[in-house]
Amino acid sequence: MDLGFWLGLALSIPIGVLVNIATPQIQKRMGERSEKKRQQLADRSAEHAAIVDWFAQNPNLFVAYLIRTGFEFVGPATVMVALAVLFVIGKGNQADNPGDQFWKIAPTLVLLIIALAGHMIFRIFGRVIGMWIDVRNAAGWPVSTAFRLRPQATSSTATELDDSASASAETDGAPS
16 A cells, blocks of 8 residues: 555544534634624614615605716716727727737726626616615505606595596586
């Protein structure tokens, strides 16, 4: 038998013992760490709930938040457009100057930066949509609030309007 086999056999026993001794401490540290993460998540959720409630009580400030967050799109979108133009220029220069090393790697770098800017835009959009849904639910706004041109009457108001419309139609002699 060769030396590698005996060396592996001799080292496997102490390594196995050390692993078995260290396992409880490692599990304890992982449990503490996951407990900290759980507490941080609970704190973050409570903070988010407080923000959502505050926005539900202050809809004008929520609109200002949505507008401000909408302006966050401008930076990454501008970068994406500028780099797309650079990408097109780079492709043209690459054809004109085949020996220039910069124009060989520039399109790849441009596409990478465009992908990062797109990722930023999607994260901003996700945050805005998530906040909109949470505030809408907390405030009790109907789903189609943004698309309504006039407030919808409640059922009791609608019944009163129907009754008054039919009463006025009867006095005018027009059929209802």
